[in-house]
Amino acid sequence: xxxxxxxxxxxxxxxxxxxxxxxxxxxxxxxxxxxxxxxxxxxxxxxxxxxxxxxxxxxxxxxxxxxxxxxxxxxxxxxxxxxxxxxxxxxxxxxxxxxxxxxxxxxxxxxxxxxxxxxxxxxxxxxxxxxxxxxxxxxxxxxxxxxxxxxxxxxxxxxxxxxxxxxxxxxxxxxxxxxxxxxxxxxxxxxxxxxxxxxxxxxxxxxxxxxxxxxxxxxxxxxxxxxxxxxxxxxxxxxxxxxxxxxxxxxxxxxxxxxxxxxxxxxxxxxxxxxxxxxxxxxxxxxxxxxxxxxxxxxxxxxxxxxxxxxxxx
Numbered sequence: 001x002x003x004x005x006x007x008x009x010x011x012x013x014x015x016x017x018x019x020x021x022x023x024x025x026x027x028x029x030x031x032x033x034x035x036x037x038x039x040x041x042x043x044x045x046x047x048x049x050x051x052x053x054x055x056x057x058x059x060x061x062x063x064x065x066x067x068x069x070x071x072x073x074x075x076x077x078x079x080x081x082x083x084x085x086x087x088x089x090x091x092x093x094x095x096x097x098x099x100x101x102x103x104x105x106x107x108x109x110x111x112x113x114x115x116x117x118x119x120x121x122x123x124x125x126x127x128x129x130x131x132x133x134x135x136x137x138x139x140x141x142x143x144x145x146x147x148x149x150x151x152x153x154x155x156x157x158x159x160x161x162x163x164x165x166x167x168x169x170x171x172x173x174x175x176x177x178x179x180x181x182x183x184x185x186x187x188x189x190x191x192x193x194x195x196x197x198x199x200x201x202x203x204x205x206x207x208x209x210x211x212x213x214x215x216x217x218x219x220x221x222x223x224x225x226x227x228x229x230x231x232x233x234x235x236x237x238x239x240x241x242x243x244x245x246x247x248x249x250x251x252x253x254x255x256x257x258x259x260x261x262x263x264x265x266x267x268x269x270x271x272x273x274x275x276x277x278x279x280x281x282x283x284x285x286x287x288x289x290x291x292x293x294x295x296x297x298x299x300x301x302x303x304x305x306x307x308x309x310x311x312x313x314x
Contacts, residue, residue, distance in 0.1 A: 028075035096239025101192035111253035114208035127205030147282035178202025213265035270308030
């Protein structure tokens with residue numbers, strides 16, 4: 001039996017386990033001192049069990065081990081899914097029609113996720129219902145402060161502005177992925193079809209538009225090796241739908257309206273990713289981040305905070 005670490009990922013180390021009986025994937029908590037409630041692989045396992053076999057494609061969960069003495073941390077095993085991972089949302093190597101079909105599959109998968117009956121699949125108590133944005137702003141502000149490594153005025157201003165501008169709760173509750181981006185999707189080896197949504201560590205019950213805003217951040221993120229975005233590219237020539245088309249298609253498939261204050265949703269997404277990036281930076285300084293790209297991703301905090309602040313000022 002061999003275990004080979006997958007590249008990428010800034011949080012929970014993930015390995016391909018090869019054995020006589022087949023290939024499996026192992027997800028574990030990282031070593032070292034961790035922030036409270038972070039790296040919850042047990043929550044990931046619960047979501048996989050709830051969703052497997054339903055409308056949202058996921059790898060089959062096999063076993064959760066909560067005995068940290070076995071390999072040094074809590075871990076779980078799931079089936080290996082043979083497919084493609086697109087690390088770059090510009091989808092190099094595909095032609096324009098294939099790019100458009102791939103983005104259609106992504107939006108359809110997101111709409112299916114937000115259509116899950118959480119009570120029916122046993123996830124009715126998976127998070128606190130209501131006031132999602134307000135609670136998340138509070139939580140991630142605390143997480144950012146816990147991993148702060150130096151002053152960042154834009155982040156301070158962004159947190160204050162989001163708290164002031166946070167909309168009243170509209171009652172929308174769904175299972176949200178929390179890190180819904182293209183490289184957390186496994187695609188069929190040759191078809192524009194999602195075979196598995198992975199990395200459920202940040203999933204909870206929340207407002208579905210948070211996932212949509214998080215995904216749409218890629219349209220504004222600059223080209224960079226840590227979190228490559230689409231800013232500055234001719235997306236029409238590439239065959240990638242613009243934001244208006246993505247929002248309209250999601251609304252059509254999900255039946256959910258897009259709020260008038262869409263810039264708030266986007267600004268919240270940049271804030272949240274900035275807080276996550278700062279946690280990566282802190283772990284890199286402590287020497288227990290799970291990727292060699294950790295320091296680079298952590299340095300993105302300032303850029304993300306600045307983009308979020310520019311959006312919330314609109």
